[in-house]
Amino acid sequence: MPCRKGCGPQWWHGKVKDCGYRITAGREAIIEALSATHDHLSAEDVYARIHNKYPNVGLTTIYRTLDMLVNLGLVFKFDFGDGKARYELTEGPKGAHHHHHLVCTGCKRVIDYTDFIDDEVELLHRTEKCLSQKYNFRIDNHLIQFYGTCTECLSK
Amino acid sequence: MPCRKGCGPQWWHGKVKDCGYRITAGREAIIEALSATHDHLSAEDVYARIHNKYPNVGLTTIYRTLDMLVNLGLVFKFDFGDGKARYELTEGPKGAHHHHHLVCTGCKRVIDYTDFIDDEVELLHRTEKCLSQKYNFRIDNHLIQFYGTCTECLSK
DNA sequence: TTAATTTTGGAAATGATTTCCATTAAAAGA
DNA sequence: TCTTTTAATGGAAATCATTTCCAAAATTAA
Numbered sequence: 001m002p003c004r005k006g007c008g009p010q011w012w013h014g015k016v017k018d019c020g021y022r023i024t025a026g027r028e029a030i031i032e033a034l035s036a037t038h039d040h041l042s043a044e045d046v047y048a049r050i051h052n053k054y055p056n057v058g059l060t061t062i063y064r065t066l067d068m069l070v071n072l073g074l075v076f077k078f079d080f081g082d083g084k085a086r087y088e089l090t091e092g093p094k095g096a097h098h099h100h101h102l103v104c105t106g107c108k109r110v111i112d113y114t115d116f117i118d119d120e121v122e123l124l125h126r127t128e129k130c131l132s133q134k135y136n137f138r139i140d141n142h143l144i145q146f147y148g149t150c151t152e153c154l155s156k
Numbered sequence: 157m158p159c160r161k162g163c164g165p166q167w168w169h170g171k172v173k174d175c176g177y178r179i180t181a182g183r184e185a186i187i188e189a190l191s192a193t194h195d196h197l198s199a200e201d202v203y204a205r206i207h208n209k210y211p212n213v214g215l216t217t218i219y220r221t222l223d224m225l226v227n228l229g230l231v232f233k234f235d236f237g238d239g240k241a242r243y244e245l246t247e248g249p250k251g252a253h254h255h256h257h258l259v260c261t262g263c264k265r266v267i268d269y270t271d272f273i274d275d276e277v278e279l280l281h282r283t284e285k286c287l288s289q290k291y292n293f294r295i296d297n298h299l300i301q302f303y304g305t306c307t308e309c310l311s312k
Numbered sequence: 313t314t315a316a317t318t319t320t321g322g323a324a325a326t327g328a329t330t331t332c333c334a335t336t337a338a339a340a341g342a
Numbered sequence: 343t344c345t346t347t348t349a350a351t352g353g354a355a356a357t358c359a360t361t362t363c364c365a366a367a368a369t370t371a372a
Contacts, residue, residue: 022318022369043360058321063360079235083329084359102293111291116283123279127272128302135267137258139304146284148295178338178349199329214352219329221350239360240328 015072026057030065031074031089038097040078040086040110073140082108090141100144106153120144171228182213186221187230187245194253196234196242196266229296238264246297256300262309276300 012031013023021027029050034041041049043062050057066087069075078086080103091097100120102111128139168187169179177183185206190197197205199218206213222243225231234242236259247253256276258267284295 024319024368026320056321060321077237079237081233081235102287102291102295104293105296111293113287113291115286115290119279120283123275124300124302127276130271131258131269131302132304134271135258135269136307136310137260137267137302137304138310139258139302140261141303143299143301143303144280145299146280146287146293146295147297147299148288148293151292154292154294180338180350182351216352217350
């Protein structure tokens, strides 16, 4: 079975190897877990989800690997204000599913939205271009979040 | 000396009292410190800046007060990825000085920018309106940050 | 296969933030 | 002003996510 670029189960191997990192079972497991969900997983969440199938992958490795993936740009690290970092793939095997977040400051629930994403991203790219010139700053990524109160918390 | 609304040294007293909180020396000190700078202070930074003048305000009080101010919407809490939370007044005695951030993922330096802020904020407000309807979510605030590498880190 | 190098897990350390609780201070009422 | 009620305080101890350490194991290169 041929593997079209960016589409097979190993879509991320290239980037990892190119940077001199090795492909290991633990790393496969972690990316697999992130690929399998749209949830915003914490390191502990990842641990919980792979521990059955890969009982010998420790929490330390998960932190290390997530950190590496963030540096490679394969994973984005979020702070939703609940005291632990959350991780999401920046792009999956099927390509990017770009979205931004609504964060409930009450219950910390996070809603992904894609509405108006194109307008937002277009404006951001325009802004990015100018900012990177003006401040001589190489921009790799952006973050947009709205904070407020979700339906459930509103009705309390 | 009359104090025009939102303009005197006590511009924030109303909001604090209205919510049933008391005005204390510690709280004065903390808001004073935040008002006096455009830096992005951590709790410890605030402690360091007020400790001379108010030696009997403890770190615990600072955390508690900052938390309260965030809940009141007077202060915004940021995460720039360096392991400690940073705080900024959302509006000062002279009114809002609205800006967004460029965050260097190398050295964690943060640059405030106001360029294109109006376009950004306008788009955000439009988006906000639609999102809050669609998801029945009350939006209080937004966050925009760009991540990348600053001049200094680029030249290494 | 062997050598060189990276990656590993688990225990221990770290460090920001919270919790606890007896004491103090602010505000409201008389 | 004095008293009473209630909220706010600080300092020590606890918490808990994340890092660091290091000897052992796994991976790639020779």
